Amino acid sequence: MSLPSPNLDDRRFQQFVDDAKRYIQQRAPEWTDHNVSDPGVTLVETVAHMADQIVYRLNRVPDKNHLAFLDLVGITLFPPSAARTEVTFWLSAPQEETVAVPVGTEVATTRTERDEAVVFATERGLSIVPTALSHLVVQRQGGPVTDRTTELAEGKDLLCFSEAPEPGDCMLIGLTAAAPHCALALELDSRVDGVGVDPRQPPLSWEAWTEDGWQPCEVDRDGTGGLNRPGDIVLHLPEGHVLSRNGGHEAGWVRCRVTEPLTGQPFYTTSPTIRSAEAYTVGGTTRAVHAETVRDEALGESTGLPGQRLRLAHAPVVADSPPVLLQTAMHEGWHDWEVVPHFASSRPDDPHITLDGATGEIAFGPSVRESDGTLRQYGAVPPKGTVIRARRYRTGGGRAGNVARHAVQVLRTSIPYVGEVVNREAARGGVDGETVEEAKLRAPITLRAQERAVTLRDYEELARRAAPETARITCLEGEEGEHGAYAVRVLVVPQAVPDPGGRLRFEQLVPGDALLDRITRQLDERRLIGTRLAVGPPFYQGVTVVATVHAFRAVDTDRVRRQAHDALYRHLDPLTGGADGRGWPFGRPVQAGEVFAVLQRVPGVELVDEVVLHPADPLTGKRGDPTDRIDLEAPALVFSYDHRVRVVGDTP
Numbered sequence: 101m102s103l104p105s106p107n108l109d110d111r112r113f114q115q116f117v118d119d120a121k122r123y124i125q126q127r128a129p130e131w132t133d134h135n136v137s138d139p140g141v142t143l144v145e146t147v148a149h150m151a152d153q154i155v156y157r158l159n160r161v162p163d164k165n166h167l168a169f170l171d172l173v174g175i176t177l178f179p180p181s182a183a184r185t186e187v188t189f190w191l192s193a194p195q196e197e198t199v200a201v202p203v204g205t206e207v208a209t210t211r212t213e214r215d216e217a218v219v220f221a222t223e224r225g226l227s228i229v230p231t232a233l234s235h236l237v238v239q240r241q242g243g244p245v246t247d248r249t250t251e252l253a254e255g256k257d258l259l260c261f262s263e264a265p266e267p268g269d270c271m272l273i274g275l276t277a278a279a280p281h282c283a284l285a286l287e288l289d290s291r292v293d294g295v296g297v298d299p300r301q302p303p304l305s306w307e308a309w310t311e312d313g314w315q316p317c318e319v320d321r322d323g324t325g326g327l328n329r330p331g332d333i334v335l336h337l338p339e340g341h342v343l344s345r346n347g348g349h350e351a352g353w354v355r356c357r358v359t360e361p362l363t364g365q366p367f368y369t370t371s372p373t374i375r376s377a378e379a380y381t382v383g384g385t386t387r388a389v390h391a392e393t394v395r396d397e398a399l400g401e402s403t404g405l406p407g408q409r410l411r412l413a414h415a416p417v418v419a420d421s422p423p424v425l426l427q428t429a430m431h432e433g434w435h436d437w438e439v440v441p442h443f444a445s446s447r448p449d450d451p452h453i454t455l456d457g458a459t460g461e462i463a464f465g466p467s468v469r470e471s472d473g474t475l476r477q478y479g480a481v482p483p484k485g486t487v488i489r490a491r492r493y494r495t496g497g498g499r500a501g502n503v504a505r506h507a508v509q510v511l512r513t514s515i516p517y518v519g520e521v522v523n524r525e526a527a528r529g530g531v532d533g534e535t536v537e538e539a540k541l542r543a544p545i546t547l548r549a550q551e552r553a554v555t556l557r558d559y560e561e562l563a564r565r566a567a568p569e570t571a572r573i574t575c576l577e578g579e580e581g582e583h584g585a586y587a588v589r590v591l592v593v594p595q596a597v598p599d600p601g602g603r604l605r606f607e608q609l610v611p612g613d614a615l616l617d618r619i620t621r622q623l624d625e626r627r628l629i630g631t632r633l634a635v636g637p638p639f640y641q642g643v644t645v646v647a648t649v650h651a652f653r654a655v656d657t658d659r660v661r662r663q664a665h666d667a668l669y670r671h672l673d674p675l676t677g678g679a680d681g682r683g684w685p686f687g688r689p690v691q692a693g694e695v696f697a698v699l700q701r702v703p704g705v706e707l708v709d710e711v712v713l714h715p716a717d718p719l720t721g722k723r724g725d726p727t728d729r730i731d732l733e734a735p736a737l738v739f740s741y742d743h744r745v746r747v748v749g750d751t752p
Contacts, residue, residue: 116147178568179534198229200228231381240261260374270355284337328372391418397490416458418496426453498531575591643741671695
């Protein structure tokens with residue numbers, strides 16, 4: 101419990117007026133008209149209003165002192181984080197020359213009457229390299245590579261795999277040029293006789309050869325249904341796609357490999373064939389950030405004094421690495437300065453600065469008088485008259501940048517031959533800057549932990565500080581049989597933007613390796629010796645609800661079904677579900693009675709007839725036996741998977 105803050109003066113406007121009227125009765129009894137129409141009372145109310153404002157400012161003194169104390173102990177506001185996403189630039193038509201998308205190209209969401217456009221800028225340049233098919237070879241499982249380029253040119257029907265395909269059979273397509281980050285279109289004239297595979301989920305994997313070996317390609321569209329019919333396939337080639345030699349030919353290689361079928365998945369009975377094939381580049385993908393980049397901003401000249409402060413023209417500053425590239429002019433050129441959290445470890449010649457991202461204030465190292473009377477300089481100070489500039493920093497960010505996939509569709513920077521732009525995945529990572537009230541709550545925890553992770557709450561606080569863009573972080577004691585003795589398990593749920601309709605995809609809830617590594621490094625430096633650390637995602641327990649409800653007469657059953665599905669996905673959500681809307685609690689069981697109540701509150705539902713729960717595997721889609729309760733372990737969260745609601749009623 102915090103100490104009570106004193107109210108220095110609790111009088112208000114009406115009390116000042118009443119006190120003044122009592123004084124009037126004592127000092128000027130002949131003044132008897134105290135109505136608001138009297139000019140003298142008007143003056144009294146004017147003075148009372150001014151006194152009320154003075155009291156208000158007086159009562160702000162404790163808050164001002166609080167902020168001064170926070171600044172004294174080094175508590176500063178966290179700056180905002182910028183959302184990032186992958187943006188694909190689609191060509192209006194295949195080109196013969198490389199199409200360059202420069203750094204800083206701006207794309208945006210569509211502006212509406214209610215919402216302003218959210219602008220993103222590319223973080224790196226993109227080259228959409230033209231390419232074409234040069235070779236086609238096939239390789240049976242464990243066998244040699246066979247060149248089929250000549251037969252393809254003659255229009256013969258070629259077997260893509262063995263006559264009886266086996267997992268590991270490959271069809272390799274050689275391209276005239278490597279096209280990293282590019283979207284590749286393959287037009288295949290395929291013919292098949294009773295292959296037997298599911299065209300929506302064929303047992304195929306598309307991969308590209310990179311510097312790190314074969315890497316998977318994202319399949320954007322498969323019009324062939326798993327090589328079942330003529331059509332086109334659009335692949336997104338990974339970073340690092342390079343030329344290599346295979347079968348005696350140098351090319352940029354892409355392969356289609358037969359994989360092991362999943363449980364219950366049909367497999368090839370005969371090999372598909374192709375008689376013609378073409379390849380060309382149709383677009384490219386690069387990373388974009390919801391922030392504006394400021395370059396070469398002049399900050400003036402150095403005074404040569406310790407502790408001097410400068411302020412950037414644009415704030416807040418997005419927390420990048422580094423957040424700002426500061427340079428000073430030297431005889432041999434520009435000299436870089438390093439941003440550090442504090443000057444405690446800075447030596448007199450270290451080019452260190454600190455940055456307050458919320459205000460954009462840059463500070464050079466101070467000079468501190470030691471106990472023996474000598475002065476010690478913490479961090480270097482540029483000589484007097486030295487020109488200082490901010491070479492690069494970003495400003496902006498915030499939660500507004502967390503837009504859904506396919507929301508970015510406007511190309512604000514004109515690029516020849518680029519027809520459209522789209523973000524194939526939702527943007528995430530945007531976090532608003534910390535408020536003063538949030539800093540007040542954080543300060544006691546920070547002072548107590550002192551950058552040391554001892555308790556589970558310390559681990560949570562330090563993990564959130566390392567990755568403020570995460571949606572949820574919780575820490576549990578690790579199981580000795582799984583993680584060893586004295587283990588702490590940190591569960592990370594990344595930020596995710598649902599697709600239209602409020603649906604989350606399972607892959608959105610898996611944190612990336614870079615995020616986990618950043619949290620691990622932060623905690624590893626501050627954990628107690630002997631404590632084991634395990635950082636990773638929670639276990640997601642898929643839940644499928646199968647229910648039957650009755651709708652009121654003359655109510656649209658399709659609308660009731662949609663609203664029932666929305667209610668289930670909204671309630672059984674790891675980020676925004678649960679009774680309080682803050683996300684389903686870790687380890688909380690799912691019970692049919694609770695789901696019954698959720699469905700009963702859906703508008704148009706008269707009666708909930710039956711509710712059955714099925715545990716489900718979000719990866720394979722396999723459902724378990726029906727039950728009325730699904731228990732979750734402590735490190736587990738629910739994940740809505742393919743709910744089924746049957747609505748009984750009369751359709752108007």
